[in-house]
Amino acid sequence: EPEVTQTPSHQVTQMGQEVILRCVPISNHLYFYWYRQILGQKVEFLVSFYNNEISEKSEIFDDQFSVERPDGSNFTLKIRSTKLEDSAMYFCASSPFLTSGGTYEQYFGPGTRLTVT
Amino acid sequence: AQTVTQSQPEMSVQEAETVTLSCTYDTSENNYYLFWYKQPPSRQMILVIRQEAYKQQNATENRFSVNFQKAAKSFSLKISDSQLGDTAMYFCVWTPFSVGNTPLVFGKGTRLSVIA
Numbered sequence: 509e510p511e512v513t514q515t516p517s518h519q520v521t522q523m524g525q526e527v528i529l530r531c532v533p534i535s536n537h538l539y540f541y542w543y544r545q546i547l548g549q550k551v552e553f554l555v556s557f558y559n560n561e562i563s564e565k566s567e568i569f570d571d572q573f574s575v576e577r578p579d580g581s582n583f584t585l586k587i588r589s590t591k592l593e594d595s596a597m598y599f600c601a602s603s604p605f606l607t608s609g610g611t612y613e614q615y616f617g618p619g620t621r622l623t624v625t
Numbered sequence: 626a627q628t629v630t631q632s633q634p635e636m637s638v639q640e641a642e643t644v645t646l647s648c649t650y651d652t653s654e655n656n657y658y659l660f661w662y663k664q665p666p667s668r669q670m671i672l673v674i675r676q677e678a679y680k681q682q683n684a685t686e687n688r689f690s691v692n693f694q695k696a697a698k699s700f701s702l703k704i705s706d707s708q709l710g711d712t713a714m715y716f717c718v719w720t721p722f723s724v725g726n727t728p729l730v731f732g733k734g735t736r737l738s739v740i741a
Contacts, residue, residue, distance in 0.1 A: 511669065512669070539726040541728070543729070543731075549733070550731050550732065550733050550734075551716065551729075551731040551734075552731070553728035553729065553730070556726065556727075556728060558726075564727075564728060566728070599670070603726050612726060613660075613672045613675070614726070614729060615669075616662075616669050616670040616671075617669060618667075618668065618669050
């Protein structure tokens with residue numbers, strides 16, 4: 509069964525450094541998402557992406573964050589200058605296009621644990 | 626803003642017994658979806674069951690069933706004949722009904738342990 513994959517599984521970086529988290533969504537899916545979960549807190553939506561542009565973003569997704577689909581298979585989340593409070597588990601998800609109103613299941617990757625020191 | 630509350634941070638159940646996980650939510654929307662996602666230790670989150678708010682009938686998937694009370698904004702998950710493989714974090718999730726896909730709103734999760 510196809511799965512969403514994410515690399516790396518764990519990333520340690522110093523405050524102020526740039527990080528890129530990578531995701532490979534399921535191949536025939538057209539909607540892509542990033543969520544994060546700070547330890548002990550809720551999973552929170554960051555951004556959704558469709559047709560090569562951001563379709564929705566939360567207030568967490570400020571100018572330090574960006575997303576890209578560089579080559580038609582990868583979907584990346586970049587944090588330009590990491591802060592201590594960016595330490596979290598970051599989940600990528602994808603879902604297929606829906607032709608009528610309604611919601612398809614979002615398929616999640618295993619997550620990347622980001623530790624900012 | 627929509628919120629989802631899971632009041633049980635941890636629960637345990639004996640193998641083969643039945644357990645119910647609670648969830649309440651707050652929304653002013655009339656049409657929406659509710660889900661239970663399961664995240665086993667060190668593995669992906671996977672969808673367990675979904676409920677459309679416009680359907681009165683409670684969803685069931687094999688040993689998993691829900692009790693959806695729209696007026697009370699309550700959405701509990703019942704697991705029958707619990708198995709060791711049911712050990713996981715369970716998230717109650719809400720999303721509005723919309724054309725295209727929409728962000729998921731998560732509860733904090735309930736960690737369920739199934740004991741042999």
